[in-house]
Amino acid sequence: MSDIHSTDFEVHRNWLAITHSLPISKWYHENTSEWTLDYPPFFAHFEFGLSKIAKFFDPKMLEVTNLNYDSKAAIYFQRLSVIVTDLMLVYAAKECCAVTKTLKRRQPTSLFGDSAFVLAVLLLANFGLFIIDHIHFQYNGFLFGLLLLSVAKISQGENLTGAFWFAVLLNFKHIYLYVAPAFIVYLLRSYCFTEINKDNSVRWRSLSIVRLAALGFIVLTITGISFGPFIAMNQLPQVLSRLFPFKRGLCHAYWAPNFWALYNILDKFLTVAALTMMPALFRIWHYHDGWRGFVRCIVLCAYSSFLFGWHVHEKAILIIILPLSLLAVTSVDDARVFLLLSTVGHYSLFPLLFTRPETPIKVCLFCAFTVFSFLALQQIHRVEDKHPRPALGLPLLSVFESLYLWLLVALFLYTDGVHPLLVCLLNYPSCLCS
Incomplete structure (x- = not known):
């Protein structure tokens, strides 16, 4: 595979081959490639469905032994599949915008002042999603569409529909277990427990067995459809070992009196x-x-998991940023948090695109999204913006918050400009040879 493609490109090509070429009983056992299938069953079936179309583009990409295969037809198909499945994100963004429209406090004087329009851009043109899915290569737009759709439905009072979509999402990708506690607690409190007024002043909460049963039926049915075939084949332990590879630890089962004993203590602490x-x-x-x-609870659960979770991926920062986008257009305080977090979080994704030709692309996309976020949210919350604006002050942010973000510019200039130059000067003969 040429060096212009990410590891995840080969990961998903291999999963297409596994689900197309092998019976379902071998999906979670196949290990010809090091990139074994390690997503829940719904995603495996998703790859299986895509493979039925992929065979018309290039059947060779569906051979399990054809590792690191990257024909132009294979590239076109996989890129196109991301674009098409992003329609789920588009639909979810539309539903989320409908929620924010009910909260408008004044009529917008421009598109930048229209919270629904701004939210649509923040979701659909998100810098992190764009570089991870459309340059690096993954299917996060489709998956975040399921998450946002579930949030929108619950926010619209359609609790069972929202629970349905979230259960589907968990069976596509288990990283969203990070925010499952927020869904569980909120649905139990707001849907399964009903209010009873007593003496026109005291409110009691009564558990509705019918509602709890309806909620449980949806979750268990979706999970049963997903894992049922593997349970019937006595393969549940094998599937779970792929989804949760806890054996890939740094330490042996027995503690040696070395540095990694400290890691074990730290690991217990993080639990x-x-x-x-x-x-x-x-x-x-x-x-x-x-x-x-x-939504705030979803953001905080995602943040806690990102900070203290086990085997956290860099893209997990988007589980915080995208739901926070919904809050950013409705509250100046949330907008301030969003601007700080999205700027730093998106900058932390820069190493995903590490080649020199990609540097101008990621910088331009990052600047475009960040500038839009600042200007648009400033326009929405201009009446509530109480921060003094010094020469280098950023909209909605304090002086120290602005300084913190400006330091990212200095950091980037050093890491991508000054430091490589210093390395070259220290290795001058070898630089001349190269």
């Missing part, structure tokens, strides 16, 4: 630190903050 999401869950259980509280 406890996962409780950092408990305040957010406590909040939505005891206080009825509406859909904003629900």
Whole structure:
């Protein structure tokens, strides 16, 4: 495979080959490639469906032993498949925009002042999604579409529909277990427990067995459809070992008195630190903050998992940024957090595109999205923006917050300009030869 393609390009090509060429009983056992199938069954069936179309582009890409295959037809097909499946994200963004329209406090004077338009751009033109899916190569746009659709449906009061889509999402990609606690607590509190007024002043909560059964039926049915065939074949342990490869640890089962013994202690500590999401869950259980509280809880659960989780991928930052986009257009405080987090979080994705020809592309895309975010959110929240604006101050941010983000510019100039130059000067003879 040529060096212009990411590892994930070969990962998904291999999964197309596995699901197309082998019976379902061998999907989670096949290991010809090091990139074995390690997503839940719905995603495996998703690859199986794509493979039925891929064979018309280039049948050779569907051979399990044809590793690192990257014909032009294979590239065109895989890139096109991402574009087409992004229609799910488009539909979900439309539903999310419908939610924000109900919260407009004033009529917009321009497109930049229209919260629905701004939200659509923040979701559909998200810098992180664009470089991860359309340059690096993955299917996160489609998956985030399922997440945002579930959030939108619950925010619209369609709790069972939202639960359905979230259950489907978990069976596509288990990384979204990060935010499952927010869905569980919110749906239990807001849907399964109903209010009872007593003496016109005291409100009691009563568990509705019917609603709980309906919610449980949806989740268990979706999960049963997904994992049922593998349970019937006695392959559930094998599937779970692929989804949760806990055996890939740094330490042996027995502790040696070395540095990695400290890692074991740290690992135990981080397990406890996962409780950092408990305040957010406590909040939505005891206080009825509406859909904003629900989305904030999703963001905080994702943040806790990102900070303290095990085997966290860089793209997990988007599980925080994209739901936070919904809040950014409705609250100046959330907009401030969004601007800080999206700027730093998206900058942290730069190493995914590490070749010199890709540098201008990622910089231009990053600057375009970031500038739009600042200008558009400033226009929406211009009345509430109370921060003084010094010469280098950024919209909605304080002086110190602005300085923090400007330092990213200095960091980029050093890492991509000054440091390579210093390395070249220190290795002057070899630089001349190259």
